[in-house]
Amino acid sequence: MNLAQVVHDGAALAPLQFGGDLIGLAIVFLVLAVIAAVAGASGVAGLSMTIAKWLVIIFVVLAVVTFIL
Incomplete structure (x- = not known):
């Protein structure tokens, strides 16, 4: 059995x-x-910076949610 994946009722x-x-x-x-x-x-530079900014914001929000829960 793989530790990263568990099969339960075929799923x-x-x-x-x-x-x-x-x-x-x-x-x-x-x-x-x-x-x-x-x-x-x-x-391209502006679009790339916007994408990078949103990825960092999403990362921080998910990290805070993970630490709270």
Whole structure:
């Protein structure tokens, strides 16, 4: 039996935890924004920064909810 996945009545139950990919994605979008800004693509840089900002906000909210519950 795999510790990461339990089968109950034919349905696979996945754990509630997931990999911390939000911060990794935020860093990727931040680097993309910096590179785009240096290259002069202000539209791509602004969009990338907005995506990175929202990913960090979602990460912080989920972290606070996790610590409270």
